[in-house]
Amino acid sequence: MPSSKTQVDISEAFSRVRQRFERSLPDRADAMLALALDQKTGNELSQLKAEAHKLAGASGTFGYAILGNLARKIEQLVVDILALPPELRALKIPELNKQLFVFKQTVSQVLGSSEPFASSDAKLKAEQRDIWLMLDNTQLLTELSTQLQAFGHKVQQISNFEGCIKRLQTENPALLFSQVKQSDGADLFKQSLLLNLLQQRQCPLLVFSEQDDFSLRIKAAQQHADDFFVQPLDVSNMISRISELLEQAAGSKGRVYIVDDDLMLAEHYQLVLQNIGIETQINTQPQKIVDELIYFQPDLILMDMYMPHYNGAELAGVIRQYPQLRRLPIVFLSSEQNKSVQNRALAHGADDFVTKPIDDLQLAQAVTVRLARSLQIKNLIEKDSLTGLIKHSAIKEAAELEYERSERSGKPLSIVMLDIDKFKLVNDTYGHATGDVVITALATLLRKRIRKTDRAGRYGGEEFMLVLPDCDAKQAQQLTMKILENFVILHFNTARQPFTCTFSAGVASTADQAFENAEQLIKNADEALYRAKRAGRNQVC
Amino acid sequence: MTLQRVMHVEDDESIRAVAEIALTDVAGFTLLSCDSGQSALAQAEAFAPQLILLDVMMPQMDGLQTMAALLQLPSLKNTPVVFMTAKIQQSEKQRYLDVGAIGIIEKPFEPMELGDTLSELYQQHITS
Numbered sequence: 091m092p093s094s095k096t097q098v099d100i101s102e103a104f105s106r107v108r109q110r111f112e113r114s115l116p117d118r119a120d121a122m123l124a125l126a127l128d129q130k131t132g133n134e135l136s137q138l139k140a141e142a143h144k145l146a147g148a149s150g151t152f153g154y155a156i157l158g159n160l161a162r163k164i165e166q167l168v169v170d171i172l173a174l175p176p177e178l179r180a181l182k183i184p185e186l187n188k189q190l191f192v193f194k195q196t197v198s199q200v201l202g203s204s205e206p207f208a209s210s211d212a213k214l215k216a217e218q219r220d221i222w223l224m225l226d227n228t229q230l231l232t233e234l235s236t237q238l239q240a241f242g243h244k245v246q247q248i249s250n251f252e253g254c255i256k257r258l259q260t261e262n263p264a265l266l267f268s269q270v271k272q273s274d275g276a277d278l279f280k281q282s283l284l285l286n287l288l289q290q291r292q293c294p295l296l297v298f299s300e301q302d303d304f305s306l307r308i309k310a311a312q313q314h315a316d317d318f319f320v321q322p323l324d325v326s327n328m329i330s331r332i333s334e335l336l337e338q339a340a341g342s343k344g345r346v347y348i349v350d351d352d353l354m355l356a357e358h359y360q361l362v363l364q365n366i367g368i369e370t371q372i373n374t375q376p377q378k379i380v381d382e383l384i385y386f387q388p389d390l391i392l393m394d395m396y397m398p399h400y401n402g403a404e405l406a407g408v409i410r411q412y413p414q415l416r417r418l419p420i421v422f423l424s425s426e427q428n429k430s431v432q433n434r435a436l437a438h439g440a441d442d443f444v445t446k447p448i449d450d451l452q453l454a455q456a457v458t459v460r461l462a463r464s465l466q467i468k469n470l471i472e473k474d475s476l477t478g479l480i481k482h483s484a485i486k487e488a489a490e491l492e493y494e495r496s497e498r499s500g501k502p503l504s505i506v507m508l509d510i511d512k513f514k515l516v517n518d519t520y521g522h523a524t525g526d527v528v529i530t531a532l533a534t535l536l537r538k539r540i541r542k543t544d545r546a547g548r549y550g551g552e553e554f555m556l557v558l559p560d561c562d563a564k565q566a567q568q569l570t571m572k573i574l575e576n577f578v579i580l581h582f583n584t585a586r587q588p589f590t591c592t593f594s595a596g597v598a599s600t601a602d603q604a605f606e607n608a609e610q611l612i613k614n615a616d617e618a619l620y621r622a623k624r625a626g627r628n629q630v631c
Numbered sequence: 632m633t634l635q636r637v638m639h640v641e642d643d644e645s646i647r648a649v650a651e652i653a654l655t656d657v658a659g660f661t662l663l664s665c666d667s668g669q670s671a672l673a674q675a676e677a678f679a680p681q682l683i684l685l686d687v688m689m690p691q692m693d694g695l696q697t698m699a700a701l702l703q704l705p706s707l708k709n710t711p712v713v714f715m716t717a718k719i720q721q722s723e724k725q726r727y728l729d730v731g732a733i734g735i736i737e738k739p740f741e742p743m744e745l746g747d748t749l750s751e752l753y754q755q756h757i758t759s
Contacts, residue, residue: 100656104742109647114645143688144643147717150739151649158739495655 097261105500115157117144119194122164125188131434135179139168153442154200155374159357160193192361196379199369224248225298230323234267237325239242251281258287265294270287270310272303275342279309289314294335298323330478334478344461346386348421349373349405359392362450363457376400379496381411384413385495389468390461395424395435402436414487417471419464422455423448474548474601476526477533485547485555486612492545492559493600493608502601504566505611506556507619508532508573511592511627513552518591525552526580528591531580538575555612563599570595570630578628592628595618634753638663638680640671641715643708649742650684658746667687668692679697681690683707684736685711687716695730702731712754713749715740721755 122141125134141414142165164615167189171182213586221243237246246263248254266288270278278284278297288295294316299306302320317331346368350356356372363370371386375377376399383391391409395402402422409415419441426432432443444456472484480488489505496503510516510532519523529552536546536554545557558566572591581588596618598611605611619630622631637660639723641647647664654660664679669692671683675699683701687694698712711733718757736745 100652103652103656107645107652110648111645140688140690143717146644147738148643148717151646152739155739165717379715527684537718 101500106478111148111152115197115201119197123190123194126183126190135168135172139165142168156196156371157200159353159372160196164193211262212379219262220244220246220341222246222263222266224249224254225515228437233325237329254439255284255287262291265296265332267296268297270297270299270306272301272306279313285313297619331536333537335570343367344465345386345388346461347368347371347373347383348419348459349379349388349391350394359453362453366454366458368457368461376405380412383409384491387491388418390464391418392457393420393422395426403440406440419460421460477530478539479533480545480547483551485545485549485557488545488547489557489612490608492557493611496559496600499562502562502599504512504558504561504563504597504599505615506558506566506595506597507549507615508554508593508595509619510552511594516591519588528582532577532593535573535576538567551628562601563597566597566599567630570597574630594622594627595630596622597630632659632757634681634750636661636664636679636681637684637749638671638675638678640665640668640686641686642666647751650745653742653745657743664703672700674700676704678705680710682709682749683712684749685712685714687714694716711753713752
């Protein structure tokens with residue numbers, strides 16, 4: 091027997107080395123850049139070549155194929171530069187600097203994929219911009235302002251179009267919620283300057299109308315309004331829509347996984363897509379495609395149709411053999427014009443074709459459109475209509491995926507189960523509509539408080555689940571306590587009297603004990619939840 | 632005879648650390664890990680490796696120079712050498728094989744398989 095160390099010891103040892111490597115990456119990226127920017131002794135390029143070479147080898151070994159490829163590109167570029175006569179080298183330095191910047195950015199991207207919890211409070215405040223409300227209906231205006239403020243949004247009331255345009259010159263609102271009217275001569279949809287300014291600022295526009303009117307809806311669509319609300323306004327639904335829009339604006343525009351045997355081309359697609367805010371990963375080996383997909387969790391696959399070892403249709407066939415990947419849209423990139431060949435590939439599980447050659451702008455547009463549609467469909471399938479959180483089956487799936495990832499990365503995974511206290515009493519006393527408001531409120535709080543990499547789902551009626559990768563039990567407990575503190579101060583207004591609610595929560599983490607699978611981890615969190623209930627509710631166990 | 636004593640020469644600290652776990656904890660070898668060709672030369676005879684795993688690109692003495700110097704030591708002159716290097720071209724690969732390396736391992740490598748790969752290369756070498 092080779093060793094007395096257990097599998098766990100070994101994977102822990104690997105993960106310690108990997109963490110050390112990860113910690114060294116930002117400094118190493120900076121050091122390379124410094125070498126390129128500050129060439130004094132003439133020896134800097136050789137040092138840079140050696141460092142890029144090392145990073146090319148090491149990055150891949152630690153699972154960062156993207157960084158490995160970039161480092162290799164940098165190494166090759168330095169080799170090319172060194173081969174030039176000294177007086178010509180300066181011409182190539184800008185290109186080198188650019189590559190080094192890309193490397194540095196990619197480092198912070200791959201490392202930043204799980205941001206620390208400590209920052210999320212500060213982030214919340216720094217990123218918070220005002221919501222502008224432009225409504226004639228004063229009763230609605232007051233109600234909306236109060237509710238939005240309860241969720242921590244800052245609200246500004248805007249009285250007319252002129253004021254709005256003036257303020258848009260110097261201010262940058264998070265979104266504009268405006269009333270529209272059919273009869274009004276000074277209607278919002280005639281304010282082309284205002285609408286232009288909003289578009290320039292990429293500021294979402296939500297419109298509200300007292301009548302549901304098709305021609306107004308068409309105008310709203312023409313002006314790229316993000317949503318159309320009709321009297322009577324469902325305030326809780328609208329607030330969760332606003333939160334969703336704000337999260338979208340702040341977050342990633344989706345993830346695309348690129349499969350192309352031509353690495354240069356794949357890296358080019360990657361740059362184009364990264365430029366428009368899409369996260370990407372390039373397949374390193376066809377054999378690793380399923381592992382990498384499970385790890386990266388893309389929203390779309392962009393795949394070359396013809397590759398030397400396995401063609402696109404074959405790989406799509408393999409991907410479709412895995413239940414958790416069955417819904418993932420696959421877009422083929424191909425110079426194939428023959429419709430029958432295209433149809434055959436579609437029959438094998440591809441969803442769409444993009445014809446090569448394609449210029450950068452076309453690629454960006456083609457992917458953006460398909461990605462947006464894919465995310466919409468995913469939302470419809472996965473998300474609970476009341477809360478906008480993912481549904482029972484999807485959150486369980488997320489827990490399983492994250493469990494697999496945590497097994498591989500060695501980073502802890504925590505699961506939190508939350509249940510609103512005495513919810514039946516709320517329903518019985520104030521009615522189901524009010525009960526729904528409470529549920530939506532907690533859902534919105536959960537979404538606002540968690541990191542980009544975390545998932546929140548509605549597990550059952552009034553039961554919720556959080557999946558928190560790279561998070562130990564203590565951090566999970568602190569986060570949940572914070573959410574509880576925020577939840578208990580919310581006042582729910584009813585015709586009878588305002589009331590408040592509490593919840594109980596249970597935490598389980600792979601940092602504390604070993605679990606055989608995600609199900610056990612969930613069960614453990616459930617047991618902790620029941621301990622919290624038995625101990626008197628309104629607490630986290 | 633099975634592979635037991637391996638000397639690894641690599642200037643990158645993180646790769647050394649991964650290889651150390653892969654070759655000791657996973658593969659169960661006795662390992663001497665050196666951070667440069669010079670340090671390898673100083674310790675090689677006392678350690679008496681059955682196989683030498685060499686990084687190609689190192690400052691000062693590179694992999695080829697280190698190999699040449701090590702094989703000049705009388706007690707090491709028949710010790711098989713395996714190179715480890717980031718993705719290379721076929722012609723370069725051939726060059727390493729031509730100077731007598733018994734194998735080339737490409738970086739990035741799979742740590743869980745490194746020991747097995749070396750054992751296989753070693754078995755092929757001693758039976759051929």
